[in-house]
Amino acid sequence: MQMRKNAIRIIVAVAALAVAVTGMAGQEPAGRRDLAATEAQVSELRRIDELVDSLTRTDELVLASRTSDRQLPDRLHEGLVQYHEGVPVHRGGISRQLAGGVTVSVFGTLHEGIDIDVTPLVPADDARTLIAQQTGVGPATGEPPSLVIVQTLRGDYVLAWRLPMADRQTYFLDAHGGRIVHEESNVFEQSASVGVGTGIQGQRKKLSTSSAGGQYHAHDRLRPAETVTLDMRHDKERVDLLIEEPEVGWLPSDVASDADNDWGDTAVVDAHAYAGFTYDYLAQRQGWNGADGADGRLMSMVNIGLDSHTAFFAPPPYGPEGTGMVAFGHWYGGTPVVSADVVAHEIMHAVSYFSVSGRTGEDLGGVHYFPGPSEFTLPDGFTPRCGESYVYPEGWAAPALTGVPFSFECDEEGRLLLFADHGGAIHEAYSDIIGTSVEFMLHEPPQGPLRADYLIAEDTGVTLRRIDDPRDIHHPDAYSGMIWFLAETYGYRDRLFTVYSRIGTEDGGRTLDRFSTWGYGGDHWNSTILSHAFYLAVEGGRNKTTGLTVQGVGGANRHDVERAYFRALTDLMPNAASMPMAASVIVQSAADLFGVGSTTHQAIGQALVAAELLPRADD
16 A cells, blocks of 8 residues: 555655764764864874774774775775674764875764664564554665664664655664654755757757657667656656656656657756766766766656656665656746756766765765754744743644644753754755856857856756855855754654754854744755855855955866865765865865865865865964
């Protein structure tokens, strides 16, 4: 029986505060330890390297991957997963780079002081049933749940069964108590013949298609990685079925088709063409083969519903073949969300997922926090306090929660805690960076109305972000302006949920105010801090918030900055990186590729300092 339509799904979909919490420097949760060292800190690098070797000998760190660098032949990259008494620790692990057998850099997270019984009292089969009962949806895979240790929002460690479900969430069920203690969203969204077609801006472009039965199909067999574009014809039920129940399988009739190979559906034309161009960029500019790095087939959906005002990536086990997929809807005015930068943005989410999880065992993720005031009165007179209970008013949260009690999360000293989704922000920043890079490859020089720029999705008629000037549309350009949110805990149908509040700060906790969203960790908003640093490293200029000026490498050398950023993600990035740690990884990548003190290394470092992701030399 399909259980996708249970009413609780509305709440579960927004109740995805990732509680594998990671802390800011100096604000790490108990037991959690962030590690970062490079050749620039020789003694610290040696000390951490010895620690890693010691933990490897005792099987507390287990080698998950060892890969050769695609650009530097003398380099190797190791991904090590943390274990406690034979059980993997969620978002615990190390990324280590070696040159000639000598460690060059180490980045990652270790969880210390774990003291729990690792014998599950709830069998795996029972866990599968309990998760389905408590969520109202079925499993997304026939695989059994996996046993892990997860750190909750309050810093406790729990032995848990982990299982992805059909509502595109992964749930963690306490293997001793039988209740869900944590959940994570699995969706990243925005809000052999050659044919031709017309895209959303009226431009003609070539499509790689296949012919069969007197029809042409949007099935690219010319590139090493096949791309199949499915036209869902706004059938939301079939969209959900193919995403959430891949065993159903897609049919030839699902593939977008045209009678004469002169395509008129703009959603099909641009989604299919730009997917091919994104493959070309990744292969030619970055040496990366397809979305998964191994030339696996890319499944893409268009026309997913007139009320689906978004584009998104869903990782395995979701999608028509259970291998992940990208999907593209329409804006409210009816324009398909399929510009070059948006299509490349969603495919880059797949690259981020496959590259990081392939090395480290898990995708980018993790929430960071810091303590704010014990109470604060908002401009409208509402005062959130620690230790008090409130009741959801109408319009604050999901409609089903009206009248339900909730409280705010605080630390042991009675201070309100402020949270932000760093892993999600890094994900979104990289997708904007590569989306922009693909646009520059395609549209410089301009092609009619299509031109390369640093605006995201502008060719669809809606500008989502500006990475050249984030503050112009109310996004942060520096770490001090990062948006952090209070967290609310409430009970509903015998479950406890912890979600991001709509109350947050954009000035480091000095003031609090209401924001327009509830249950959202600010990943798109905060992504512009890192993506603006990319812009400054290329073009140069002044960061509006800090006033610091950067000497960029110039447009003629933009590919050097792209290479440094891309390699940092695919070869070096640990899965629980904070934004400042990601900045350190990017600088290390630039040093590896171009040398310490090179023009590219200096430009990237200056830009990340200007964005307050790295300390100034005099700090």
